[in-house]
Amino acid sequence: MCAIEAGLRNRRVLLLDKAKKAGSKIRISGGGKSNFTNLYVTPENFLSNNPHFCKSALSRYSQWDFMNLMSQAGLTWEERSHGQLFCEQGAQAIIDMLLGHCHEVGVKLLIQCDVLSITHADAFFLNTSKGKISCDSLVVATGGPSIPRMGSTDLGVQIARQFGLANIPFRPALVPFIFSSDFLKQWFQDLSGISLDVRVSCNEVSFREQMLITHRGLSGPVILQISSYWEKGDVIEIDVLPEIDAADWLLELRNTNTRSELKTVLSEKIPKRLAQRLCHNQLGSQPLNRYSNQDIMKIGSILNGWKIKPSGTEGMRTAEVSAGGVNTDGLSSKTMQSKQVPGLFFIGETVDVTGHLGGFNFQWAWSSGWCAGQYV
Numbered sequence: 445m446c447a448i449e450a451g452l453r454n455r456r457v458l459l460l461d462k463a464k465k466a467g468s469k470i471r472i473s474g475g476g477k478s479n480f481t482n483l484y485v486t487p488e489n490f491l492s493n494n495p496h497f498c499k500s501a502l503s504r505y506s507q508w509d510f511m512n513l514m515s516q517a518g519l520t521w522e523e524r525s526h527g528q529l530f531c532e533q534g535a536q537a538i539i540d541m542l543l544g545h546c547h548e549v550g551v552k553l554l555i556q557c558d559v560l561s562i563t564h565a566d567a568f569f570l571n572t573s574k575g576k577i578s579c580d581s582l583v584v585a586t587g588g589p590s591i592p593r594m595g596s597t598d599l600g601v602q603i604a605r606q607f608g609l610a611n612i613p614f615r616p617a618l619v620p621f622i623f624s625s626d627f628l629k630q631w632f633q634d635l636s637g638i639s640l641d642v643r644v645s646c647n648e649v650s651f652r653e654q655m656l657i658t659h660r661g662l663s664g665p666v667i668l669q670i671s672s673y674w675e676k677g678d679v680i681e682i683d684v685l686p687e688i689d690a691a692d693w694l695l696e697l698r699n700t701n702t703r704s705e706l707k708t709v710l711s712e713k714i715p716k717r718l719a720q721r722l723c724h725n726q727l728g729s730q731p732l733n734r735y736s737n738q739d740i741m742k743i744g745s746i747l748n749g750w751k752i753k754p755s756g757t758e759g760m761r762t763a764e765v766s767a768g769g770v771n772t773d774g775l776s777s778k779t780m781q782s783k784q785v786p787g788l789f790f791i792g793e794t795v796d797v798t799g800h801l802g803g804f805n806f807q808w809a810w811s812s813g814w815c816a817g818q819y820v
């Protein structure tokens with residue numbers, strides 16, 4: 445995106461990528477259909493040490509601008525839940541569109557070119573696997589270290605550090621939770637594959653979407669979302685009955701249907717095997733008329749706020765994105781240029797702006813790239 449915009453301004457642009465093909469993360473995104481943006485992009489959909497930093501770029505190049513670019517290329521999209529947009533022609537069509545525009549404006553693409561080191565005097569001098577390159581302006585768009593098997597690294601923050609910019613350490617985000625083997629045995633054994641609609645809260649943030657029980661712990665969109673806010677040692681709270689006040693519901697049932705057991709009535713609302721496991725491990729299961737008001741209040745509070753403590757996350761190996769990155773204090777929110785080193789720009793995931801699940805990370809990549817492209 446940055447290369448296209450700079451090319452449109454008649455800048456001479458060389459786009460380096462160490463991968464065999466450009467746009468690898470676009471290609472594998474959204475199950476091959478790329479969730480390329482979201483209808484409802486707001487600054488609240490992003491985490492950053494400075495929550496205001498992303499506002500300027502997102503408003504100057506919005507989701508509507510990217511949708512417009514897609515439309516002009518004849519690409520269409522499908523809207524899924526929470527305003528997520530997926531490309532009907534597939535992720536490769538987006539890559540082809542972007543590379544097509546690069547070609548039109550004279551951007552040269554050099555792939556399988558690994559940037560090894562950089563020095564700076566009156567210009568930037570790059571030592572690469574394909575020889576030495578010099579340039580007046582350097583845009584670092586090397587992403588974050590999530591999914592290292594794709595060759596992802598923290599090169600962006602290494603470069604930032606070299607030029608005196610501060611950074612927020614990268615950490616895995618949008619990533620499944622894992623649990624100790626004892627916890628897995630006690631709670632999730634045999635439940636792998638069960639999925640349900642829940643609300644999950646942690647550190648005063650909550651999301652409501654599907655949760656999936658896996659053989660390693662918990663996953664699904666709601667877990668990926670909350671994982672971005674979770675820190676080691678934190679407890680998460682899962683509301684397995686997000687539509688209702690569980691205590692009120694059980695008190696009412698006790699008055700009308702007194703002989704049903706808790707696990708039986710609970711199975712009408714959540715998957716049966718999970719209802720049985722919750723009753724077996726924590727709630728007990730007697731006919732409802734045997735529970736006192738106090739018992740029911742306690743059960744209700746567990747169902748609306750089941751507290752569990754993940755032992756960790758699956759880490760960078762499976763994280764969809766890396767939170768943290770180049771500290772935005774050192775960058776202009778208008779141009780993405782370093783305040784200290786003129787000509788040095790950082791865009792995309794390598795900057796400390798991390799989106800929620802749902803197309804926000806690509807939108808940040810498009811918006812920040814577009815902004816830098818106006819000034820580079």
Ligand SMILES: Cc1cc2nc3c(=O)[nH]c(=O)nc-3n(C[C@H](O)[C@H](O)[C@H](O)COP(=O)(O)OP(=O)(O)OC[C@H]3O[C@@H](n4cnc5c(N)ncnc54)[C@H](O)[C@@H]3O)c2cc1C
Nearest residue numbers: 461462469473474479558559586587792793803804805806
């Ligand atoms: C499995 C998966 C699915 C995803 N799905 C979505 C989705 O549906 N929607 C969404 O919004 N986000 C999604 N994301 C996140 C999104 O892909 C990233 O946030 C986005 O690609 C970041 O763009 P970027 O240009 O900053 O970095 P990247 O896309 O990571 O690009 C960085 C580029 O830098 C190159 N590079 C790195 N080091 C060097 C070096 N030393 N020399 C030369 N080149 C180098 C890499 O080869 C790469 O091409 C997904 C991520 C993953 C891993």
